[in-house]
Structure formats: C-alpha cells, structure tokens
Amino acid sequence: MTSQDKDPVVVIGAGIVGVCCALYLLRDGHRVVLVDRGAPGEGTSFGNGSIITEEAVVPVQTPGVARKVPGMLADPLGPLAIRWSYLPKIAPWLVHFIRSSSPQRVEEVSVALAQLLEGSLKAYEPLVEAAGISDMIRRSGWVSVYETEAGFKSYEPMLDLQRRRGVNFEVLPAEELRQLEPSLAPIFCRGVFYPDVAHTVNNFRFVQELAAAFVRLGGEIRQQSVIGFQQGDAGVTAVVTEADTIACSGVVIAAGAWSKTLAVMLGSRLPLDTERGYHLTLPHAGADLRLPVYSTERGFVCTPLEHGLRIAGTVELGGLEAEPNWQRAEVLYRNASRWFPGLDRREESRWMGYRPSMPDSVPVIGPSPRHRNAIFAFGHGHCGLSLAARTGGLVAALLAGRDPGIDLRPYRPDRF
Ligand SMILES: Cc1cc2nc3c(=O)[nH]c(=O)nc-3n(C[C@H](O)[C@H](O)[C@H](O)COP(=O)(O)OP(=O)(O)OC[C@H]3O[C@@H](n4cnc5c(N)ncnc54)[C@H](O)[C@@H]3O)c2cc1C
Structure with a gap:
C-alpha cells in the first residue's frame, strides 16, 4: 500500500508550525488534512515579531x-x-x-535549542520555493x-x-x-x-502563502474544531471534530498554546x-x-x-x-x-x-508516549516562526521512521 492509499495524516493546527509540518508531510507523499477551527495563521502566528533566527540559544x-x-x-x-x-x-x-x-540546566537547554535552531532557515528553503515566496525572507x-x-x-x-x-x-x-x-x-x-538573523516582511501573509501552496500541491484544509480522537491498539485511528470524524493513519498535534487539552486526550499531561x-x-x-x-x-x-x-x-x-x-x-x-x-x-x-x-523553553517534538503514530509538535515559545520548518522536517522523519539526523531526546514529551 502506498502512502496515497492509506488514510491521511491529520495535522491539527494551521499556525506556522502546523502548516510547515503539513507541507513536509506532503513532500513525503502522504495524503494530508490540515484542520483548524479558524483560517490559517490566525492564532499566535498572526502577530509575532517576524524574526527567523538561529541564534536564540x-x-x-x-x-x-x-x-x-x-x-x-x-x-x-x-x-x-x-x-x-x-x-x-x-x-x-x-x-x-x-x-x-540553574546554570547547568540553562547550559543543557541552550545546547538543545542550538541543535534545533541550526539549519532552521535552510529548512524553509524548499517550502518558500514551492510557494514562490523566497523574496518574503530578508x-x-x-x-x-x-x-x-x-x-x-x-x-x-x-x-x-x-x-x-x-x-x-x-x-x-x-x-x-x-x-x-x-x-x-x-x-x-x-x-x-x-x-x-533573517525576518519575513509579513509574517501573517507568510503563513497564508504557505497554506495556499499546501492546497495547490494537493493538501486539504478543513475549518473545524477538534474535540477528540478514536484510539486503540493500532494508535490513533480517527480525529473527531465538531462536524466530522476523519479517519487517519497518523496525527500531528500542532495546536500551539491550545495543545495541552489535545495531549491530555491522548494520555499525556504536559506543563x-x-x-x-x-x-x-x-x-x-x-x-x-x-x-x-x-x-x-x-x-x-x-x-x-x-x-x-x-x-x-x-x-x-x-x-x-x-x-x-x-x-x-x-x-x-x-x-x-x-x-x-x-x-x-x-x-x-x-x-x-x-x-x-514550555517552562524549560524547549519545544515538544516527538511521538506521544502512548501512540507512535501521534506526533507532538508544540511549545515553541518565543521561536515558533524560527523553528517551524525545522520542526516540520523532523515530524515528517518521525512519521516515516527515518533518522531525524539529531538526537531528539531533549524534546521528548515525557521529559518532565
Ligand atoms: C508578541 C510575540 C512576538 C513573537 N515574535 C516572534 C519572532 O519574532 N520570531 C519567532 O520565531 N517567534 C516569535 N513569536 C512566537 C511565535 O509567534 C509562536 O511560537 C508561533 O506562532 C507558534 O505557532 P504555532 O503554529 O505553534 O501556534 P499558533 O499560531 O497559535 O497556531 C495554533 C493553531 O491551532 C488552532 N487550534 C487550537 N486548538 C484547536 C482545536 N481544538 N481544533 C482545531 N484547531 C485548533 C488554532 O486556531 C491556531 O490556529 C512571538 C510571539 C508573540 C506573542
């Protein structure tokens, strides 16, 4: 069975993180449904400082x-x-x-952040090229x-x-x-x-353009609010919205500051x-x-x-x-x-x-402790725009079972 024959991967949250995850998953050949209760980019990604930085260690x-x-x-x-x-x-x-x-923990955190930040601009390149918006990055x-x-x-x-x-x-x-x-x-x-350090000339339009490219390339966006999951021994099998039940082969939780309740539904209580x-x-x-x-x-x-x-x-x-x-x-x-x-x-x-x-300033990127096919991708704090494309690449690698190229333990959901 090819990725195209399987149920889609559902990405919850069409902020900059979710949109980048969705684009990277599409590049891997998955069918992808991006679900958000609002229009793309209208959450926190609407109004940030527009900075894309690799130095925020x-x-x-x-x-x-x-x-x-x-x-x-x-x-x-x-x-x-x-x-x-x-x-x-x-x-x-x-x-x-x-x-x-503590000085020791701050040192460890800065190493974890540096490893993630490295290459974050480069990770945007295939996405902005596909969207035709390379000129939006200065x-x-x-x-x-x-x-x-x-x-x-x-x-x-x-x-x-x-x-x-x-x-x-x-x-x-x-x-x-x-x-x-x-x-x-x-x-x-x-x-x-x-x-x-770089910046986008319009961070909201940036998300909108990437989301539009996602649709042009075959992705689907549904404007619905997620209220639950169907889950069993095979992992998460469907995402339940107030309007629909969407059968899925995998799910990505990228709902920004609202991810906590979704993670709880999947058995993880995170700070x-x-x-x-x-x-x-x-x-x-x-x-x-x-x-x-x-x-x-x-x-x-x-x-x-x-x-x-x-x-x-x-x-x-x-x-x-x-x-x-x-x-x-x-x-x-x-x-x-x-x-x-x-x-x-x-x-x-x-x-x-x-x-x-997250209280340690480190995002959560990794499989849910309960289900291997549910990937958490949230908690990017002050660096969500900077780290979104990098996160998208890592999430796609995790769902494909590929080597992500870095040690993901510092970002695991069960580190607290
Ligand atoms: C003032 C300010 C300045 C900043 N400056 C920068 C900066 O210069 N550079 C930088 O890198 N970062 C910056 N940031 C941080 C950055 O904006 C965030 O880290 C980033 O936007 C988070 O993106 P996200 O996709 O995780 O979340 P969001 O953009 O909030 O997206 C989450 C989406 O999930 C949806 N959602 C939530 N729950 C559900 C549900 N149950 N069902 C369906 N949809 C749901 C929401 O509607 C929302 O669209 C700044 C933040 C602020 C507040």
Missing part, C-alpha cells in the same frame, strides 16, 4: 530568574509580568521554570541595543553562552551602532549585531502554558528602519514590515482566558517612541497573542 529562564518573580508580580506593565489572579494556576509551571534556571541580520552599561554588563554572561554555542555576533560601540541603524535616537551605549505577548503595527510610523532592532532590557523588537513598523514583545503570564491588558501595548509604544521620536500612530492596529511555552 538563550532560554527565558536565565540563572537568577527566581529573584525576579516578586517584581513580575508587583509590576503588571513590566517586560515580564505575572497576573495575580493566574498565579495559582501557573504555579506548577513556575516551579519547573525556576528549576530549569537576511538583513538584527541588532540588540543597550541603553545602559549596566544593562549590557548584566547580559554579558548570556553573550558568553551564545559564544559557547558558536553564535555569530559583533559587539558595537555607540558610534558604530549609529552607522548601522541611523534611524535610532542616540540613546544607546552599545549594540550587538547578529548578521545571520504547557502561555506567555502572552502584544504588538502594535504602525502603517505610517515614519521610522525608516533598515533592520530589526531588539531590546533585552525592555523585552521587545521593532521590525520593518511591508505594511508598517511592527513593535512586538513582552511576556505576561496570564493564561488563555483573561482579557488583554492594552496598557501593555501602550508601554510598547512609549518604549519605541524613545527610540524613534515622533512615531506616527495613524491607523495603528494592536494585538495580543499566546506563545505556546
């Missing part, structure tokens, strides 16, 4: 993060904030998060900026970590930073330029939660930015997109239900307008999204 839980927790609770507008009302629910996640911040590099010498000094251990992982970067004095990005106000003492983030997009910003600029001190990025300036970032631990706190978007604007005085807000749009985050 520093986890969120850096050593000493435990000391910052009281501050996260005290300042609801800080770059990393916890909502009091959500504290009881997120407490177990926070325990894992703090445990993962390889301009990006620069992180520091307003104070103290801020830079406190990040130096993480630069050492990046050096140990072989990340390519250059520390710039203020004058060279001004030459690299003249649109910035002269308020920075240092910059760190990462030449190998997946969400780091909520915000963005503003300013179509008439008036800031003539050459490349994306990032602040570790304030936790946000400014990226030049084809439809305006994207100001995106910050972390709020507040779960999937609470209303957005739009004051956090105002803070993004205030911070960015210090960099680019006179930013024009006409016709701006604002957004909040849900990063799917």
